[in-house]
Amino acid sequence: MHPSGAPGEARRRRSYTPEGLFVITGPGESYGKGSAWVLGDEHGYVQAVLLRDSRAIRPDTLYIENVEVKPDCRGSGHGRALYLKAERFAENIGAEWIQIDSEAEAVGFWSEMGFTETGKVFYAGKTSMVKKIG
Numbered sequence: 001m002h003p004s005g006a007p008g009e010a011r012r013r014r015s016y017t018p019e020g021l022f023v024i025t026g027p028g029e030s031y032g033k034g035s036a037w038v039l040g041d042e043h044g045y046v047q048a049v050l051l052r053d054s055r056a057i058r059p060d061t062l063y064i065e066n067v068e069v070k071p072d073c074r075g076s077g078h079g080r081a082l083y084l085k086a087e088r089f090a091e092n093i094g095a096e097w098i099q100i101d102s103e104a105e106a107v108g109f110w111s112e113m114g115f116t117e118t119g120k121v122f123y124a125g126k127t128s129m130v131k132k133i134g
């Protein structure tokens, strides 16, 4: 057996990824404003980018582009678990805010995760929401 676990596992870990979260694509240890990741656990994935300050409502914002739990795994707490890992990831990379543009059907999920509406519209039909972290 590979000394550090399954082959490829090391490639999918970063010092700043919390337990149970893997980097599917993304930078190595030297990331910065503009860096983007696809992160995953066994039930779903998160796409996120550390915004450049000029694109953020506030500096140090991790913008979540999408969160998706496998269809047959939804409604069992896996979305919350995945989100909490993404929030820890955001803290670990020094973000202070998480921002999203939610699909109408998912606004209730983001409210449950502690997000509030910003009142701004960045994409027609989507709801801009933000959460202070850390």
Ligand SMILES: CC(C)(COP(=O)(O)OP(=O)(O)OC[C@H]1O[C@@H](n2cnc3c(N)ncnc32)[C@H](O)[C@@H]1OP(=O)(O)O)[C@@H](O)C(=O)NCCC(=O)NCCS
Pocket (backbone or CB within 6 Å): 066, 067, 068, 069, 070, 073, 074, 075, 076, 077, 078, 079, 080, 081, 100, 101, 102, 103, 105, 106, 107, 108, 109, 112
């Ligand atoms: C949104 C999504 C990630 C939620 O994942 P999930 O595993 O079903 O969510 P959970 O079971 O962890 O739910 C966590 C809490 O949010 C609530 N919730 C989940 N989805 C919700 C929704 N669409 N509307 C309102 N509340 C919702 C749950 O009731 C639960 O609350 P509780 O703990 O008080 O019971 C999942 O449904 C999904 O992948 N949807 C398709 C993609 C999508 O819409 N992504 C978001 C894009 S903005």
